[in-house]
Amino acid sequence: MxxxxxxxxxxxxxxxxxxxxxxxxxxxxxxxxxxxxxxxxxxxxxxxxxxxxxxxxxxxxxxxxxxxxxxxxxxxxxxxxxxxxxxxxxxxxxxxxxxxxxxxxxxxxxxxxxxxxxxxxxxxxxxxxxxxxxxxxxxxxxxxxxxxxxxxxxxxxxxxxxxxxxxxxxxxxxxxxxxxxxxxxxxxxxxxxxxxxxxxxxxxxxxxxxxxxxxxxxxxxxxxxRGAHHLAVLDRYEELFADPALPGEAGRAALYGQMAALLMAVGEDRLTPDAAPDFVRRAGRLLTDHRPAGWTAPEPKEARWVRAAGTGSYGRYRAALGGRALAMQVVKKARARKNGLARSLYQRYYRLRLRRPVDRNLVLYAAYWNRGVSCNPAAIYRKAAEIAPHLHGVWVVNKRDRDALPPGTDHVVVNSRRYWDVLARAGYLVNNANFTGNVTKRPEQTYVQTHHGTPLKHMGMDLRARPAVGKGMSFGRLLDHADQWDYSLVPNQHSAEVFDRVYPSGYRTLPSGYPRNDVFYTSGPDDVRRARQALGLALGTTAILYAPTHRDYQRDFVLPLDLERLARELGPGYTLLVRAHYFYGQSPQLEELHQAGTIVDVSAHPCVEDLCLASDALVTDFSSLMFDYANLDRPIVVHAADWAAYRAARGVYFDLLSGRPGETPGAVAVDETSLAEVFRDGEWNSPAAAALRAAFRTRFCSYDDGLAAERVVRRVFLGEEGLLPYRPLPDRHPAPSPATLTTPAPTPAVPAP
Structure with a gap:
């Protein structure tokens, strides 16, 4: 026992x-x-x-x-x-x-x-x-x-x-x-x-x-x-004071002190306006009938509250506590005046547009801080056009990025007059980051937070303990933002648990899968061929997608690998596709290597999913791309030269290098020489690496099955109850590996003149 x-x-x-x-x-x-x-x-x-x-x-x-x-x-x-x-x-x-x-x-x-x-x-x-x-x-x-x-x-x-x-x-x-x-x-x-x-x-x-x-x-x-259910605390104390087992006057005095503190906590923060008068009336009777002779509150705040509630009159209660409330109101008005003076013309316009009716057929999309049509919002946008054509989608874009939009994309430029108009009236807001400006999410609006990765590194409120990352963040704004969400999309249970904890608020977690990963299951051989041909990849070449992550403790982009040496050690038959993190601009170093033919710089490529389809394997350090790439069931190699520094500075949720199933996605290398050896000796695609990849895929791709976007559109936009059932993992068939394709993509037919 x-x-x-x-x-x-x-x-x-x-x-x-x-x-x-x-x-x-x-x-x-x-x-x-x-x-x-x-x-x-x-x-x-x-x-x-x-x-x-x-x-x-x-x-x-x-x-x-x-x-x-x-x-x-x-x-x-x-x-x-x-x-x-x-x-x-x-x-x-x-x-x-x-x-x-x-x-x-x-x-x-x-x-x-x-x-x-x-x-x-x-x-x-x-x-x-x-x-x-x-x-x-x-x-x-x-x-x-x-x-x-x-x-x-x-x-x-x-x-x-x-x-x-x-x-x-x-x-x-x-x-x-x-x-x-x-x-x-x-x-x-x-x-x-x-x-x-x-x-x-x-x-x-x-x-x-x-x-x-x-x-x-x-x-x-x-x-x-908040609610009237908190009145039940009064029932419990009425029962206790009537209990003959309560030991004497000293026991009643101790219980009274316990009661006064708890009733104050309830009265201050937990009641709705309709419940407050009844609470004060009943609390006043309890506080008066059972008050021990000579009892004093342990602190002035509690004494003031007990005196006010002890009147049993809601009017007198409010009047007694009104001085404090009035002082707080003065402070709020002063802040509002200050904010009002600082508010731009468009912000005032936005406040006016908030008075207009919400258009439930209007959807506002944004991705990666308004960089354009991409990621989970883009996949939802495309699926909505297919099965919910009554919805009109509008994209938020930065002025410098608008020329890269697909032709015919309805869009608004950040901080333009129309941006604030659509933001105020859209029935749905879909974003993988956050919207620019001081946004007021209306009750009639539905906000879908899609996120843009599975968390290996610490996120949200966990960054408060990471000064290299969190010192410039406003965690108050982070929480305010999370309070606006109605839905939080997740691709796996690990993400659900982490996001619920580090973005604590009242949203609903939607285990839909990541819509952007649908393409890995809906693409066929010709899609893979076309993706490779667009990059100039010849049949028979092994294309390695190298995608290093951002390091918060580095100001500028620093390549974690000597790519020239790696390309030389790999030898002919391999092509390195290098994608720098989007936080960095154009890299002269990568451009030079690209011009020399050492690598193919794909940092500016508009679609990372196409890069994944075109590649035979992924090499990364700690990028969340590994979790998405696992859907393809293709080899993943971890380059982890600075794992200790990254782990100490950013913090991680599990040990990527442990070698345990479900934590390490494949072979591990620490430098250029060992990385080249991993490919030359076949370890990258060995049975041991495949077994690790299978466990990793089972854990982190559990909700990704090609139906994620449809789940979101049907549940959120069309209001259908429940979610589409998940395809069993053995029945999920990702796009074929390039190595299995021996013929080029068919040439598109040319219309007859």
């Missing part, structure tokens, strides 16, 4: 669940056979991939016990289902978006042993935000003062003032079952359960140690969803 059973309910938490469970499974000194801990992960009929994540971890670790509920019943019922499956001496509850601090279980076990296995062990926690701001719980002084003492709630009533949560106490399972404790489906049930666990306990102990890191989410949780 394990020492601990950790129950983790999960619903719409796919971006946080895996780190949560791994924070438990990774506790130092634990027995992987399950002798120390079992993790009961409960999928509360989650509409995202929580269930799949649980099953994935359960398959890899016998300590994970998966529980899948048929209907979503809420956190309380999911906890109850997990507790019913528990076999450990002690129950611990952990929310799916929180983390267990390192060393927690060892510290809990030591304190439990020292105090003779009490009914309840209270421990400390800390709160942290998306900004990584850390706030202490406020319970530390009491926990430290209790030391190793074993007591009851009557002995130390102040234990009832500790934060009332399920996840800051270890409960002896016999204590739980003998008293029939359960959370049920009532909101704020943990307030009542946390208190009654203590009042019913014969032996309580404390541990002055932060064991849980409580993540304060920006959206998607009970506390961040």
């Amino acid at each position: 394990p020492r601990f059973s950790v129950v983790v309910p999960a619903h719409r938490a796919q971006g946080f669940l895996r780190p949560c469970l791994e924070s438990v499974l990774g506790q130092a000194g634990l027995d992987r056979s399950g002798g120390d801990v079992e993790v009961i992960a409960v999928d509360d009929a989650s509409p995202d991939a929580c269930g799949a994540i649980i099953d994935d971890l359960a398959a890899a670790d016998p300590r994970v016990v998966p529980v899948h509920l048929d209907l979503a019943g809420g956190t309380g019922k999911a906890r109850d289902a997990g507790a019913a499956r528990a076999t450990g001496d002690y129950l611990l509850f952990l929310d799916a978006d929180d983390l267990m601090a390192p060393g927690t279980l060892a510290a809990l076990d030591a304190r439990l042993g020292r105090t003779g296995d009490p009914d309840v062990l209270l421990f400390d926690h800390e709160r942290f935000t998306v900004w990584e701001n850390v706030q202490e719980s406020g319970d530390g002084d009491f926990l430290a003062a209790a030391g190793t003492r074993v007591f009851t709630a009557a002995d130390l009533p102040d234990c009832l003032a500790c934060y009332p949560a399920a996840w800051n106490r270890a409960v002896r399972r016999d204590h739980w079952t003998s008293h029939g404790f359960a959370f049920g489906d009532a909101p704020y049930a943990d307030v009542a359960v946390a208190t009654r666990l203590l009042t019913a306990a014969a032996r309580i102990a404390c541990l002055d140690r932060v064991c849980v890191r409580w993540r304060k989410r920006r959206s998607g949780s009970l506390t961040t969803t």
Whole structure:
């Protein structure tokens, strides 16, 4: 029987669940056979991939016990289902978006042993935000003062003032079952359960140690969803104050302090306007009827709020707190005036156009900061023209890039009058980056964020810890931007989890696949031949597409390879197609090598998908192109000379060079000589490399099957429920490799005169 059973309910938490469970499974000194801990992960009929994540971890670790509920019943019922499956001496509850601090279980076990296995062990926690701001719980002084003492709630009533949560106490399972404790489906049930666990306990102990890191989410949780359901907290306190087990006046005073702090948090941030008057009326009665003689709030802010709410009158409550609100309003008006003076003429025009009706047949597209028609937005645009022809698509383009647009493309130039007009009125906004200017996404508009890669390197809010990358970023604007999204497209589950965590907001993740990768499955032999002929590639030559990534710690483009030496060592029969990252302009070095015939510089080629179709293999370092290229099931070689520097500066989500299936896509080389050897000795296309590529493809191309664009158009533009089913991986047939083609593309027929 394990020492601990950790129950983790999960619903719409796919971006946080895996780190949560791994924070438990990774506790130092634990027995992987399950002798120390079992993790009961409960999928509360989650509409995202929580269930799949649980099953994935359960398959890899016998300590994970998966529980899948048929209907979503809420956190309380999911906890109850997990507790019913528990076999450990002690129950611990952990929310799916929180983390267990390192060393927690060892510290809990030591304190439990020292105090003779009490009914309840209270421990400390800390709160942290998306900004990584850390706030202490406020319970530390009491926990430290209790030391190793074993007591009851009557002995130390102040234990009832500790934060009332399920996840800051270890409960002896016999204590739980003998008293029939359960959370049920009532909101704020943990307030009542946390208190009654203590009042019913014969032996309580404390541990002055932060064991849980409580993540304060920006959206998607009970506390961040405003509404009348928060009035339930008043029901719980009415029940508790009527409970005869509450120990004396000191116990009531401790509970009152707990209640005042929690009611203030609810009253300030969690109510909708229609619920606020009823909340103040009922809260005022509770605060007045149960106020202990001589009670004082621990800080002026709380004292002011309790006085205001204690009136029981919503009018007097608002008047009492109005001074602060008025001051905030003055500040907001001052900022608005300042922004108004700085706003351009077109911004004022944009505000006027926001008053016009939204046109649900108008779609505004943009890609790569307005560089033109490309990437996922381009594939969606083309599919919409095919199956939703009633929609009119308009592209945003920079002035310098408009001449490169396909003929007949309706477009607007950034910051032009029409740009602001279409931005204000378009029913759909589709982008793989963000729109220029201060954009107000209207409720009637639907914003589709397509992204433009699978994250190997750190992204979003994770860059706050990476000064080489994040020092010039506005993370506030990043979050404001994510708040505008309605849909976030992903090609695989890895991307879904990372994006949900690093762009925390209330959008819906759409596991559609990347529309730009459809072409890898819809192209045939003639498409491959034409792509090669357009680049002047002769039959029989092995075309290697070399695509290095951007390095944030380098100001200018620096070639990571000596291409002249590599071309010489490869010898005849190989052609190097070199594509520099789009962040860099034209490279004189590449131009010189191109003119000399050493390489073919394809940096300015308008379509990277065609380059992939034309090539026999991809050589890259850490570019996300490798994830897209894997769809073709052609060799990928990683050149990783500066992996350590890149990993330290940018941060990565997995070890690309580990050699483990699902992490390394093929052969690995560290310099020009070893890279040439990889091709000369056949390692690039060996069975071992193919096996690594197959595992990589299974993990990162799971949603890419040639139907991604159609999934997006049908789900988002046409409003169809559900998504088109995925083709099984064995039934996906990518475009043929050039090596299998022995004849040139047919010559297009010339119309008769």
